[in-house]
Amino acid sequence: MFSKRVDSIKPFIVMEILERALEMEEDGVDIVHMEIGEPDFDTPARIVDGCLSDIKSGKTHYTHSLGYLELREKISDYKFQTRETRFNPKTQIMVMGGTSPAFFNILSTLLNPGDEVLITDPGYPCYANFVSFFGGKPVFVPIHEENEFDLDITSLEKAITQKTKALIINSPSNPTGQIIPEKTLDKLADLVKKHDFWIISDEIYSELTYDGIIAPSLSDKKFERCHHRLIILDGFSKYWAMTGWRLGYIIAPPDLINKMTPVQQNFSICAPSISQAAAVHALDCEEETLEMLRIYKDRRAFIVKRLNEIKGISCLEPKGAFYIFANIQKLKISSMEFAWQLLEKAHVAICPGISFGPNGEGFVRFSYPTDIENIKEGMVRLEKFIQEVL
C-alpha cells in the first residue's frame, strides 16, 4: 500500500539517539546533549519584535512564489557585499521553507532516473536520501582527515561518468567543520567547464566561521566561469538561530529558477510569509549574530583542547560550523557502539561517524551549540567512560 520511493529514505540516526536520550530523561536521567546541530540561542529579539509588528500589519498572506521581493533584494545586496557577485533578485533567487525543502525542489527539477550525484563521504546524511528519493544514484567520494577533509579533485574526477548530473558540496561542513579552500574551488570550477555538471553548494554554515576566516564560495566573483551551473543553498536556521522559522533560499541561474517555479507553486505556493518578514529583519542583526559567533568560538576552543587531552581521542580544529569530528580509531570500537554505550553508560548523547557515510567510521561527531557548563560536564563523563568502561 506504500510507494517504493519512500523506502529510499533511511531514518536519521541522530534522531534515534535524541529520541532514546529523551526517553532516558523522562526516566529522570540527566543527559548531556551534544547530538543535535541546533543553536541553543533563541532567535534575537530584534527579529522576533520586527516580525510581530509585521504580523500585526497584515503580512500574513501568500506571497510571490519566489518570496517577497524586498527579501530577495536584501539577499541580493547581502551576497553582493560578501561575494562581489550581483544575483538578480527577480530571476535568480527563490525563497523557500528551509534549505531541506529546497533540495526537494532542486533535485525534482534536475534528476532523471539513474542520474548520478556525487556526494562527499563523510557528508550530511540527508543528501544520499534526497538523491535516491528522486531515482538518482548517490556516488560517494571519500574525503580524509589527513587532508583536512578537503575534496580530492583527482578522485572526484575519476568518479565522473556520462551519467553525472551534479556534485553536492557543503562548506563549512557538517560533520567535519572544515572549509573547502579556494584553490580546491578553483579546480572545481575548471572541472565544471570540462565535464558540464551542476554544483549544488549547501552554504547553510557559510557565516559560521572563526578566526576571521571567510569561507570561500563558488559564488565569489572570481569563479564566475561556473555560475551557469551553480546552485547556492543558504538559509536562516543556523547563523541567525532561526531553525523553527523554516526559512532558506536558492540562488541559481534564471533558466533553473524558471523550471523550478511551477514545482514551488504546486507543492508550496510560497515560503511562510511571516518567516520571510522575520528574515528581512535578520539581515540587519549583525551585532547579535557576532555575539553568538563569539560564544561558539569560546566553546570550540574549550572542546578542541579537552578532546585532544583525552587518551584515545583526537580532533582537528574545525574552521567553521559548530561540530567536531573526532577520531576514535585508537579505541578499537565501532562509532555506533561507542555512541550508544556513551549514551547508555555515561549519559552523553553524540552522533556516530558512520551515520555520515562509510568513511565516517572511526569518528564521532560532537555538536557544541550548548552551554559551556554542559560541554565541561560532557568531557568529564567522556573521559571517565573511556578510562573505566572501555
Ligand SMILES: Cc1ncc(COP(=O)(O)O)c(C=O)c1O
Ligand atoms: C549541511 C546541512 N544542510 C541543511 C540543513 C538543514 O537546514 P534547514 O534548517 O535550512 O532545512 C542542515 C541541518 O542540520 C545541515 O547540517
